Amino acid sequence: MNTPTATRQTAGSRAVRVPEPRTRDADRTQQAILQAATDEFSATGLGGARMENIAARAGVNKRLIYYYFGSKEDLFLAVLEDTYASIREAEKKLRLENLDPATGVRRLVEFTWDYYLANPHFLTLLNSENLHKAKHLNRSARIQEMNSPLVQLLSDLLQRGQQANLFRGGVDPVQLYISIASLCYFYLSNNATLSTIFGRDLLTPTALSERLSHMTEVIMGYLLRK
Amino acid sequence: MNTPTATRQTAGSRAVRVPEPRTRDADRTQQAILQAATDEFSATGLGGARMENIAARAGVNKRLIYYYFGSKEDLFLAVLEDTYASIREAEKKLRLENLDPATGVRRLVEFTWDYYLANPHFLTLLNSENLHKAKHLNRSARIQEMNSPLVQLLSDLLQRGQQANLFRGGVDPVQLYISIASLCYFYLSNNATLSTIFGRDLLTPTALSERLSHMTEVIMGYLLRK
Amino acid sequence: MNTPTATRQTAGSRAVRVPEPRTRDADRTQQAILQAATDEFSATGLGGARMENIAARAGVNKRLIYYYFGSKEDLFLAVLEDTYASIREAEKKLRLENLDPATGVRRLVEFTWDYYLANPHFLTLLNSENLHKAKHLNRSARIQEMNSPLVQLLSDLLQRGQQANLFRGGVDPVQLYISIASLCYFYLSNNATLSTIFGRDLLTPTALSERLSHMTEVIMGYLLRK
Amino acid sequence: MNTPTATRQTAGSRAVRVPEPRTRDADRTQQAILQAATDEFSATGLGGARMENIAARAGVNKRLIYYYFGSKEDLFLAVLEDTYASIREAEKKLRLENLDPATGVRRLVEFTWDYYLANPHFLTLLNSENLHKAKHLNRSARIQEMNSPLVQLLSDLLQRGQQANLFRGGVDPVQLYISIASLCYFYLSNNATLSTIFGRDLLTPTALSERLSHMTEVIMGYLLRK
């Protein structure tokens, strides 16, 4: 999404045609549809999304969506795949292996937070997919192999930190990864109801900055040896 | 709708019945509808829910739903109100003020985890409402006054813990409450996609038990003075 | 169709609601839809039929068709069942068992001819169903048990005729029944292309009368002992 | 359509090619389309046929069909013309005039039966065209002049048979021809519903052989002098 030159494939679902001779328009059109679908799906969920709106947003004929993506659900999967591809690509650009353990973990928390903040559709799309028990993702071969390399990186950080006698031992990197994601995700994803319940705007710059500090302290307070 | 004199309430909780000569059946029917709606909404989201299914689940005529609840969105709000009322009621039964600070916080983590586990619809319903930016809850006067008492309880625990030189200072109880909720909520709410991504069943008894340990350690590791 | 008082059931397919309290309107509406569907399906085939047209012909809302009949294919099956029910009912009114063998067979040829002439939709509907390899009828329990009683009657006639030394022996009643139907059916069903090929109007009163004579002679010429 | 100079023919038979410098591929492509269209139309009827499927079956681009045949209905007519051309060609190979009258008639029954058995699409295509009241054939000059030569041959056989005092007199050859076709056509065309109704597989080798015997006896029993 952010990298128009990357040969991002919408593939995975059957009906998608991969343009061999690389006609300019076809590619651009597919991108436009994908972008529009991302917006619509993230704004209203799978059930609430309207193919008509997606077509309008993309500036293309409704029929063309079916021509390229087959069906609403296949399009949804394509959007999910695209969304995951984007975050995985961003993750690759972190160079955690080059940082000292404590800085590395802090960097990871920041990255996760910033990414969710900058890509709110990521949260909504995942919520939709979870409502459907991941039935679309489970059909995708590509996603399964996109297993987050972060877990490996995190695992390395933890080991290095422990060997340096900085971090506590026995930490499951998957648990930690989920916890970091949890702290960032929930705050932003449930912001609307939380704000209502607590009667307090959670999205002011101050609030956001305080949240990041708090999360970092929670994670580091847990990890660092006493 | 045809009976303008009928005090049709969009409400839902048992206690708030109109003092007219109504049979018990009316109450039971409303409860059945509410329960059916909770199931349907949590299973498919607001957009995906079908009034027909709700009527079928409740074993009543579709028209009755409109008679009692006015519209689909009003029904959704009633479900939300009922859902919040239930968790608030459960929260009241905790007696954190009688526990020492560390035990109290641990107990709160457990309670949150257990409640989400036992009431999965709570997570889905909140996700739906957040997708809609809390527009239903914002219309409800009842909800807005239902601030979670846990924040106050947590605030007391934190103060007691700090005074006993057990807990670190400067902890915002709202931030901590949100963090506890985050750790429990995200793991369960996003279980489907997480399981797919990590290729690991996160709901086995062992996995659940490990998660609870991990979360408790994260929270206590952060809170306890070094 | 011809007998509005008969408790003709549109049943068979799942979605059909059988009106217990026998509301007048519901029954009349279902009949109207069935009649309209019969007309539309027989005029254009299953694929060519338009639900919109059926609704218009019946003077009801399109949605109502789905309310009563579930889907286009279920409606088609209901039409087929209704069509078969009608011809079976008409067949019952023949009293072949009371006629002498030769007269009985002649009467049967006449009946078949007259029925096809008076109910041209019967031919078209069967053609459509055969195009679909009887996939709708095969789903119907009712049809299977409606096995033509005519075969039994015909069998009796053949036996009586043979015992009286009038008819030849070794005649399979099913083969004969199919042959009688063939002679009538094909002439009428394929009339359009036959007329084009032979450049001769096959539907003038004279032509029809000649056809009936010819068919009767063919059948009797075959059956009667030399 | 884009090439007004191109002598695009709605025709279909091989011989009628335009004398322009065309490669063999063009001819082969047209044949492939025609064959694919025959299969698709006979399988699903005119209304049910999909241009997309025809293109896929023929292994050509959809646009090409329009280039060569103009429209779906024109293509359907081309298929009909091709189908009729084929049966007429087959009929020419019969040499009934060299056979004695009784053998000739028997041979004709056999031929008709065998041809329908070997070319089931013939039946389905005719049914479709009859559903549309022969509106396509009526537009074709070629078809209208293609009177079946069998009628003439049959007429001769009848005359010879009558002169030899073998056959009964006063038999209209058209009626007899239609009857022969009827007996063969209906059994095969309506096989699906008949099998369902009678609960008996009508296409086993034994059943087919018995049918041929029966039909031959019916026709000969009618024709032969007593």
Next chain:
DNA sequence: CATGAATGAGGTTTCATTCAT
């Protein structure tokens, strides 16, 4: 000779909702 891209019209079906009793 051939094709991928694109479309407008219209198809079946679904849905929340209301009418009439």
Next chain:
DNA sequence: GATGAATGAAACCTCATTCAT
């Protein structure tokens, strides 16, 4: 208090066909 009958609007999707190369 309760229900079967009925509907208008709009959803997803399909189809024959044309555009541009």
